Amino acid sequence: xxxxxxHDRTQVVPQTVIRYVRAVKLVSAVSIITSPFWLTxxxxxxxxxxxATSSLVCVPLLALVGTVAVMHFTQSxxxxxxxxxxxxxxxxxxxxxxxxxxxxxxxxxxxxFHYWTVGLQLANKFQIEGWTAxxxxxxxxxxxxxxxxxxxxxxxxxxxxxxxxxxxxxxAGGYLFYRAFTIAFPDGDRWLFGPLVILLPSxxxxxxxxxxxxxxQYFIALTAFGFARLTxxxxxxxxxxxxxxxxxxxLIRVHVAAMFAIAMTFPYAVGRARAGRANIAxxxxxxxxxxxxxxxLITQAQSFLYxxxxxxxxxxxxxxxxxxxxxxxxGGSAFNEGTSLPVRIAESPFLLFRPFxxxxxxxxxxxxxxxxxxxxxxxxxxxxxxKATLRHWRDxxxxxxxxxxxxxxxxxxxxxxxxxxxxxxxxMVTPLVLMLICAKQKPLVRDAPRIxxxxxxxxxxxxxxxxxxxxxxx
Numbered sequence: 157x158x159x160x161x162x163h164d165r166t167q168v169v170p171q172t173v174i175r176y177v178r179a180v181k182l183v184s185a186v187s188i189i190t191s192p193f194w195l196t197x198x199x200x201x202x203x204x205x206x207x208a209t210s211s212l213v214c215v216p217l218l219a220l221v222g223t224v225a226v227m228h229f230t231q232s233x234x235x236x237x238x239x240x241x242x243x244x245x246x247x248x249x250x251x252x253x254x255x256x257x258x259x260x261x262x263x264x265x266x267x268x269f270h271y272w273t274v275g276l277q278l279a280n281k282f283q284i285e286g287w288t289a290x291x292x293x294x295x296x297x298x299x300x301x302x303x304x305x306x307x308x309x310x311x312x313x314x315x316x317x318x319x320x321x322x323x324x325x326x327x328a329g330g331y332l333f334y335r336a337f338t339i340a341f342p343d344g345d346r347w348l349f350g351p352l353v354i355l356l357p358s359x360x361x362x363x364x365x366x367x368x369x370x371x372x373q374y375f376i377a378l379t380a381f382g383f384a385r386l387t388x389x390x391x392x393x394x395x396x397x398x399x400x401x402x403x404x405x406x407l408i409r410v411h412v413a414a415m416f417a418i419a420m421t422f423p424y425a426v427g428r429a430r431a432g433r434a435n436i437a438x439x440x441x442x443x444x445x446x447x448x449x450x451x452x453l454i455t456q457a458q459s460f461l462y463x464x465x466x467x468x469x470x471x472x473x474x475x476x477x478x479x480x481x482x483x484x485x486x487g488g489s490a491f492n493e494g495t496s497l498p499v500r501i502a503e504s505p506f507l508l509f510r511p512f513x514x515x516x517x518x519x520x521x522x523x524x525x526x527x528x529x530x531x532x533x534x535x536x537x538x539x540x541x542x543k544a545t546l547r548h549w550r551d552x553x554x555x556x557x558x559x560x561x562x563x564x565x566x567x568x569x570x571x572x573x574x575x576x577x578x579x580x581x582x583x584m585v586t587p588l589v590l591m592l593i594c595a596k597q598k599p600l601v602r603d604a605p606r607i608x609x610x611x612x613x614x615x616x617x618x619x620x621x622x623x624x625x626x627x628x629x630x
Contacts, residue, residue: 168530172598176347177235180242183355187245196253198316201608202275203264210312218320219248222327229331235352243327243354246304250360251323255316258365258400268366269287272315275304282309295407300368323364325374330354332377333587336384341595345541349594353587358527362583368408369580376584379416387423387552423552429455486576504569507582508589511575524579534593541596554595557588 199211222244230237258266278301281289290302304318311317335352338346354357363370382397398420406413509528516525535542548554564585568578 175348176351177238180351180355183246183351187242187249190249191245194249194252194256197256198248198319200316201252201259203259203269204564206313206315208314211314211316213583214311214314215320218317218324219244222324225328235347237329238325239334239350239354240331243330244324246355246360247323247327247364248320251319251364252316254365255319255358255362266365269315271300271304272318272364274301275318276313278302279308279313296409297368299407300366300371302492303371304366318366319364322366322370326359326363326370327354329370329374329377330359330587331364332374332381333591335624336377336381337386337591337594339381340384341591343597344591345594345597349590352590352594356527356581356586356590357523359586362580369583369602372405372408372412372584373587374534375401375408376412376416377401377587379405379420380588383420383556384553387556410583412564415560415563415567418563422549422557422559434526455540456469456494500569501566504565506580507565507569510578515575521575524575538593538598541598542593545592545595554592557592561585561592 198215198238198479199208223241226237226240226244230240254268255477258264278289282305289304293300293582294302307321330353334346334350337349337353359373363373371609382394382399382401385391385394386398402413402416405416407624429439509531511521511528513525513529514521545554546558549558568581
């Protein structure tokens with residue numbers, strides 16, 4: 157069903173909704189005005205030569221496909237349509253900025269360029285060997301290599317087109333996060349959650365380029381969407397969506413899939429009890445499964461960190477965590493130097509707010525510190541809503557979000573001590589924490605003024621529902 161728009165001047169539109177719409181418009185305007193700069197960066201930045209023709213054809217084609225998809229999936233939600241259209245342009249701009257930064261700031265040493273190069277090699281081998289060119293294993297890093305190889309066969313050797321393709325996958329993930337939120341929290345502040353999950357600078361920057369990050373964001377969003385449907389009404393479609401999401405996450409980052417499996421089990425193991433022998437039997441089965449999943453998480457997370465940070469796994473668990481931490485303390489982005497594992501775990505909840513302003517050691521870190529200050533202010537201004545949400549920790553979806561967030565922060569807080577790695581990995585938990593922050597709607601002011609003509613036009617664009625309105629003098 158479509159969301160009715162306001163045309164009655166006796167109704168009021170919350171001032172916050174109008175501010176969010178203006179913010180979305182501002183992002184769209186800035187992205188469009190700066191398009192000559194980021195399009196130049198997109199088409200003329202590359203560590204190697206490629207066919208300009210393929211990029212000039214495929215990038216506009218991908219943008220057109222994205223636009224058509226947005227128009228199709230947002231027919232009943234004008235606010236989401238405006239939001240996703242802004243997100244489409246912003247993701248393309250972020251992809252271009254990362255391309256420029258990766259080449260000129262990091263000297264072309266970023267993983268995205270390596271994936272593209274390997275994809276070109278696989279596409280060339282395909283001309284001789286056929287599909288045998290794409291060798292197993294079909295997970296982790298080699299999965300991205302094979303995906304880039306197949307994409308190269310479809311769109312040619314254009315690096316810009318490949319970047320934009322991954323950026324659109326990330327945008328699709330933002331759409332699924334929004335859908336999951338509106339299903340799980342129908343009375344939540346979707347006006348705030350939408351711009352945050354789609355236009356937050358860190359989410360834009362770290363998920364709009366070739367690599368694991370955009371794909372894992374999509375599968376995390378798909379899992380969250382499927383579980384939101386499952387908590388409302390158990391159905392084969394919801395279960396299948398969860399399975400596909402978990403499988404995709406498993407193929408990219410196994411430890412993240414393990415965290416999700418535990419988080420999805422948690423509400424059924426410790427949530428509010430329901431009458432019936434079937435529910436009691438389910439609890440008897442799920443509690444051991446939760447313990448088994450925890451053990452699986454520990455072993456797989458350790459295995460992941462060993463393989464990525466070259467750690468010898470012959471030492472004790474605490475020594476291994478300390479070794480991983482020391483190995484991650486490279487460059488000018490190291491933090492928590494000399495701190496013990498218990499201290500790092502105790503500080504793990506603050507990973508969402510770091511780097512703090514006094515921890516800035518480079519120009520690149522300034523943007524991250526500004527966003528961290530924004531996180532602190534957001535949590536402070538919504539502290540009452542957050543407390544109200546946490547009181548319902550036994551509700552299935554709230555418990556799911558809490559369990560995943562806590563597990564994620566403890567796992568990475570105990571092992572990662574580098575801001576560069578932290579900022580990139582943190583986007584895998586950011587959207588779910590934002591759901592907790594926005595789950596409760598702020599109360600409306602009952603003596604709000606009568607709606608003006610301009611606000612009425614805004615309301616008709618964003619599609620304010622009846623639950624978000626209040627008659628004057630009510």
